[in-house]
Amino acid sequence: MTRQILLKSRPVGVPSVDNFSIREIELPQLASGQVRMTTHTMSVDPYMRGRMNDSPSYVAPFQVGEPIFGGGIGLITESRADGFEVGNYVMGFLPWQEELVMDAPGLRVVDETIAPLSYFLGILGMPGLTAYFGLLEIGKLNQGETVVISGAAGAVGIVAGQLAKIQGCRVVGIAGDDNKINYLRDELHFDVAINYKSTSDLEAAVTAACPSGVDVYFDNVGGAIGDAVISQINKFARIIICGQISLYNATSQPVGPRVQDILLKKSALMQGFIIGNYSERFPEGLSALAQLVSNGKLKYINTTYHGFEKLPEAFIALFEGKNLGKLIVEI
Amino acid sequence: MTRQILLKSRPVGVPSVDNFSIREIELPQLASGQVRMTTHTMSVDPYMRGRMNDSPSYVAPFQVGEPIFGGGIGLITESRADGFEVGNYVMGFLPWQEELVMDAPGLRVVDETIAPLSYFLGILGMPGLTAYFGLLEIGKLNQGETVVISGAAGAVGIVAGQLAKIQGCRVVGIAGDDNKINYLRDELHFDVAINYKSTSDLEAAVTAACPSGVDVYFDNVGGAIGDAVISQINKFARIIICGQISLYNATSQPVGPRVQDILLKKSALMQGFIIGNYSERFPEGLSALAQLVSNGKLKYINTTYHGFEKLPEAFIALFEGKNLGKLIVEI
Numbered sequence: 001m002t003r004q005i006l007l008k009s010r011p012v013g014v015p016s017v018d019n020f021s022i023r024e025i026e027l028p029q030l031a032s033g034q035v036r037m038t039t040h041t042m043s044v045d046p047y048m049r050g051r052m053n054d055s056p057s058y059v060a061p062f063q064v065g066e067p068i069f070g071g072g073i074g075l076i077t078e079s080r081a082d083g084f085e086v087g088n089y090v091m092g093f094l095p096w097q098e099e100l101v102m103d104a105p106g107l108r109v110v111d112e113t114i115a116p117l118s119y120f121l122g123i124l125g126m127p128g129l130t131a132y133f134g135l136l137e138i139g140k141l142n143q144g145e146t147v148v149i150s151g152a153a154g155a156v157g158i159v160a161g162q163l164a165k166i167q168g169c170r171v172v173g174i175a176g177d178d179n180k181i182n183y184l185r186d187e188l189h190f191d192v193a194i195n196y197k198s199t200s201d202l203e204a205a206v207t208a209a210c211p212s213g214v215d216v217y218f219d220n221v222g223g224a225i226g227d228a229v230i231s232q233i234n235k236f237a238r239i240i241i242c243g244q245i246s247l248y249n250a251t252s253q254p255v256g257p258r259v260q261d262i263l264l265k266k267s268a269l270m271q272g273f274i275i276g277n278y279s280e281r282f283p284e285g286l287s288a289l290a291q292l293v294s295n296g297k298l299k300y301i302n303t304t305y306h307g308f309e310k311l312p313e314a315f316i317a318l319f320e321g322k323n324l325g326k327l328i329v330e331i
Numbered sequence: 332m333t334r335q336i337l338l339k340s341r342p343v344g345v346p347s348v349d350n351f352s353i354r355e356i357e358l359p360q361l362a363s364g365q366v367r368m369t370t371h372t373m374s375v376d377p378y379m380r381g382r383m384n385d386s387p388s389y390v391a392p393f394q395v396g397e398p399i400f401g402g403g404i405g406l407i408t409e410s411r412a413d414g415f416e417v418g419n420y421v422m423g424f425l426p427w428q429e430e431l432v433m434d435a436p437g438l439r440v441v442d443e444t445i446a447p448l449s450y451f452l453g454i455l456g457m458p459g460l461t462a463y464f465g466l467l468e469i470g471k472l473n474q475g476e477t478v479v480i481s482g483a484a485g486a487v488g489i490v491a492g493q494l495a496k497i498q499g500c501r502v503v504g505i506a507g508d509d510n511k512i513n514y515l516r517d518e519l520h521f522d523v524a525i526n527y528k529s530t531s532d533l534e535a536a537v538t539a540a541c542p543s544g545v546d547v548y549f550d551n552v553g554g555a556i557g558d559a560v561i562s563q564i565n566k567f568a569r570i571i572i573c574g575q576i577s578l579y580n581a582t583s584q585p586v587g588p589r590v591q592d593i594l595l596k597k598s599a600l601m602q603g604f605i606i607g608n609y610s611e612r613f614p615e616g617l618s619a620l621a622q623l624v625s626n627g628k629l630k631y632i633n634t635t636y637h638g639f640e641k642l643p644e645a646f647i648a649l650f651e652g653k654n655l656g657k658l659i660v661e662i
Contacts, residue, residue: 050596222591241595254592258585260553263603264572265381270601272594 002027004067005096005311011052014249014319019052020068020312027101035084036101037074039094039308039331043121044070044315045155046220047274049248067095068311071121073110074100084109091120096311098331115293122155122326123300124289126275130242131159131218132285133278135167138240138271139216143168146210148229151220152193153180155326156242159289160218161190162298169216172209174202174225176321183324188299202228213237221246227257233266241272249319301325333358333430335398336642342383345580345650350383351399351643358432366415366438368405368431370639370662374452375401375646376486377551378605380579398426399642402452404441405431415440422451427642429662446624453486453657454631455620457606461573462490462549463616464609466498469571469602470547474499477541479560482551483524484511486657487573490620491549492521493629500547503540505533505556507652514655519630533559544568552577558588564597572603580650632656 001024008021030036048070051062062068072094076086081104084090092107094100110120122128134156135141147164151157152173161184164171172192173184184193192209199205206214206228213234219226222244230239247254263270278285292298303323305314308331318327332355339352361367379401382393393399403425407417412435415421423438425431441451453459465487466472478495482488483504492515495502504515504524515524523540530536537545537559544565550557553575561570578585594601609616623629634654636645639662649658 219591222589226591241591244592244595247589247592254589255586256589258553258578258587259590260550260557260572260601260603261575261578261585263601264575264605265603267604267608268602270591270594271599272591272596273598274595277598 002097002099003308006067007052007062007064009064010054013251015052015316017312027099030078030080030101033081033104034101035076035081035104036078037076037090038099039097040073040075040089041118041121042070042072042096042311042329042331044318044327044329046243046245046248046318048315067097069093069095071126073117073120089117098308114290118302118328119300121328122302123159123293123298124286127155127326128159128289129282129285130275131156131163132289133275134218134240134242134273135160135163138273139218139238141167141169141216145215146170146172146212147216147218148172148206148210148214149218150174150225151243151245152184153324154220157220158188158325162188165189166297180324196225203231206232218242223247230259230262233262233268235266237266237268239268239270241270303327305329333428334639336427337398338383338393338395340395341385344582346383346647348643358430361409361411361432363411364435365432366407366412366435367409368407368421370425370429370431371404371406371420372449372452373401373403373427373642373660373662375649375658375660377574377576377579377649379646398428400424400426402457404448404451420448429639445621449633449659450631452659453633454490454624454629455617458486458657459490459620460613460616461606462487462494463620464606465549465571465573465604466491466494469604470549470569472498472500472547476546477501477543478547478549479503479537479541479545480549481505481556482574482576483515484655485551488551489519489656493519496520497628511655527556534562537563549573554578561590561593564593564599566597568597568599570599570601572601634658636660
């Protein structure tokens with residue numbers, strides 16, 4: 001018997017722990033080509049909120065009464081699949097479940113000698129690749145440009161900011177508490193970090209932080225924070241729409257200042273993307289990121305919850321801005 | 332003595348003829364390198380509205396008490412400039428003035444044997460180039476894609492739609508009266524033309540017209556028309572922000588549904604541009620357009636006002652949607 005966490009009901013607005021339930025299930029016998037594993041670490045990510053709605057997004061909705069899935073790492077305890085040994089750590093798209101029997105295809109063995117295991121859910125996983133390809137393919141940074149990042153202390157933001165610094169840009173991060181601000185400024189050496197919650201006039205703060213205007217805006221947040229940044233863009237600016245976490249719990253169509261006229265006046269580009277668009281190029285991105293991590297040029301940090309039953313709470317914490325860096329749950 | 336039309340006061344909201352005044356001026360003697368000319372045809376264009384505000388846009392504001400400038404064609408009546416002969420037609424950026432003395436650099440002799448003179452203000456001028464480079468550089472059309480064009484019966488829209496048809500796309504035009512709709516459908520062979528003024532549910536009309544969704548939206552209009560189209564975009568859609576005429580007379584920041592979340596879900600791109608960004612490539616664009624015109628593959632149409640003093644009225648008519656094709660004033 002093992003436990004799994006289900007979507008009990010679809011959240012309306014902000015999710016609560018009541019939207020989730022736990023049930024016990026019997027695990028099947030291991031068939032050929034399968035592995036048995038113990039879940040080691042799970043990733044919780046903002047995009048998962050979209051899957052809890054019953055509406056088409058870039059990934060199919062979760063089903064009520066079925067388990068939540070997310071990125072995770074497991075330890076193989078039994079194997080009937082070639083190339084997967086007992087004692088290997090593997091990553092994949094896993095249900096929220098303590099013990100698993102899974103088909104081996106779709107799992108990937110991770111080498112824990114390269115980096116801490118959790119990094120494969122963060123800087124050497126989807127969030128790191130998201131920062132890398134967003135900047136490379138849409139941001140197209142030039143040395144000396146000003147790059148503003150919202151959600152700057154999140155799993156993607158801290159990678160995006162460091163990559164922009166490495167490319168010789170002025171980097172301005174926006175985040176929501178002083179602990180994050182201090183980390184961005186003191187540990188990651190962002191040029192300016194703005195606490196939007198304690199700033200009375202965010203547009204003025206962005207203006208002050210960007211005396212030459214904004215060339216690239218890496219947007220993880222949207223809403224009023226985005227408005228304040230977009231009003232400051234330069235000619236030929238690039239706006240990377242990576243996430244809109246401030247709006248994921250909206251219960252009606254979000255409304256705000258129209259951006260089209262600004263894009264027109266500034267000959268600017270705004271582009272949304274999901275990391276899956278670049279899946280064929282993941283090896284290139286991972287190789288670049290791994291090298292920067294091993295050279296000590298990229299730092300990373302996690303906020304860790306402990307215990308399987310904390311998964312819903314950890315997920316909800318994303319929308320309360322509680323995480324510095326990648327939010328993970330050690331099972 | 333000759334007459335010129337001045338910006339008398341900055342319009343607030345919709346411009347009126349009271350924002351303009353006429354004065355008589357003395358023309359200077361012709362200096363070396365100058366030509367004297369009679370204004371033949373003037374272009375009035377939506378972007379000029381932005382220049383009437385005292386706020387930075389992509390071109391500097393007009394000054395109160397100074398003449399309005401726009402694209403125009405003149406007939407040389409006296410020349411002290413090499414390469415400019417009496418009897419030549421030249422085009423350039425001209426003040427609203429009946430007779431002119433101008434420096435020759437900045438003027439370009441046009442060959443009226445290639446196409447009717449007025450075409451050099453339209454399909455073989457700024458509007459044609461705008462359609463051409465907007466589609467080429469941002470739209471990046473693929474055969475079989477669905478292209479929606481707002482302001483479809485305007486100076487830019489009729490070129491964009493025909494170019495998209497030539498590239499094998501399904502073309503849906505949106506315009507504001509049945510005369511325009513008939514022209515788009517019967518003369519230019521758009522697949523569907525939608526009269527947004529007589530359609531009760533524009534979003535439903537766009538859905539019906541685009542059974543495979545919208546791959547490219549060439550937006551000249553913005554506002555609610557844009558909202559209806561953008562809600563229908565496909566994955567990897569490209570939205571070309573060419574104009575926002577529905578908002579140019581707004582007296583406060585226009586507000587509407589946020590587009591960022593749609594761009595994110597659809598991995599879509601929205602990009603503003605002005606034709607000046609491509610100035611180094613005008614010869615390439617003009618050559619392509621001229622060939623299509625001379626092959627009979629591109630049609631063009633003007634709405635013509637007659638008489639110098641009609642310039643303000645013609646300009647205002649742009650915002651009332653009175654023009655089918657390019658709006659020009661024969662002086």
